[in-house]
Amino acid sequence: MPGKTDLSTLNCSLARALAAAGDWWTLLIVRDAFLGLSRFGEFRESLGIARNILADRLAALTAEGILRQEGTPRRPRYRLTRKGREMMPALVALMQWGDKWQSEGRPPMLLSDESGEALAKVRVTTRRGKEVSAVRFRPGPGANPRTKEFFERRARNAER
Amino acid sequence: MPGKTDLSTLNCSLARALAAAGDWWTLLIVRDAFLGLSRFGEFRESLGIARNILADRLAALTAEGILRQEGTPRRPRYRLTRKGREMMPALVALMQWGDKWQSEGRPPMLLSDESGEALAKVRVTTRRGKEVSAVRFRPGPGANPRTKEFFERRARNAER
C-alpha cells in the first residue's frame, strides 16, 4: 500500500477493487475463507500472520462487507458475504495465471464444489460469446473530468 | 507487502501470483499497459507515481517477464509479453467486481478491442461448461508436505 497516494481517487474500478481487497494478506484471507476456514485461529495458522494484523484485516474485510461475523461474538466465525463470494472469478483467474506462469511444482487443482469436476480456464468473452484477447476502455456516463481528459489525451496521442 | 513473510513460500498459486504482480502499483501499471501506455513518462503521468518507484516496478515487471523493453534503450517502450497479456482475465474479473461493488459513479466500460462489443461478465465453469458458484481445492501431484498436511487437517476438521 503506497504511503501517500490514495488509489481510490484514481476513478478506476481496478484501483477501487485493490483499495478494498488489494493487499496480500487480504486476498489470502479471502482465499482461505473460500477454502472453508472461518476461525481466527484457523486463518492464523494457515497464514502465519501476526495476531494484530489478522485482527485488523478481518475487521477491515467485515467493514467492507466482504466477510461477516457469525455465531457468538466471543468466538465468531468469519464467513464470506455475497460480495465476498463474487470475488471468486478474480481469485480463480489469478490462481490460474499463477499456476501457469509462476509454478514449477504442481499446485492444488481447482474443482467445482458441487460436481467435483475440474475447472475450465477462465475466459473473457463479449456478450455474444466471442472470445476476447484484447480489451479497450471507454469512459462511462459517470466518468469524472480527469478520466475523460485521460481518454481524449489517449486518442490524440494514438498518432505515436 | 508484508515486511517479513515471504509469501512465495506459501505453496499457493495465488500467493505466487501476488508475489509477482500483487502490489497496487504493479497491477495498475499492467492495466495501463493494456490501455496502450508504454512510455516511462506516460505511466508516470497516468499514475502520479514517484520516479524511483516506477523505475523499480518497471524493472521488476521486466525481470518477471510480464513486460518487455522495446525500441531504443535510451527511450524504451514497455510492452506486455504473452505472460503479461494473459493477466487479462484476472484484471477484467477484478475490474468487474470493482464495478459492481465499489463504484457509485459509472466507471469506464470494457469493450473488446477487436469488435468493440461490450464484455460479458467473467464466469467460472467446469470443463464441460457448467457454471460454478463454489470451488474447493485438491492438492496437486507436486504438492509439498505442508500443503498435503493442510488438506488432511482440513478433512479431519470438517466435523466442526
Add this chain to the structure above:
DNA sequence: CTGTATCCTTAAAGATACTG
C-alpha cells in the same frame, strides 16, 4: 526523456505481553 542516487517520512508488519 528516462532514469539513478539520496534522503526522509510514514506506515505496515512482527513480536510479545496482556485481557475477557
Add this chain to the structure above:
DNA sequence: CAGTATCTTTAAGGATACAG
C-alpha cells in the same frame, strides 16, 4: 480462543537533485 495494546523494526513510498 479471540482478540487488544505496545513497542520496535523495516521497508515502501515520496521528493528532489542530478546524470546520460
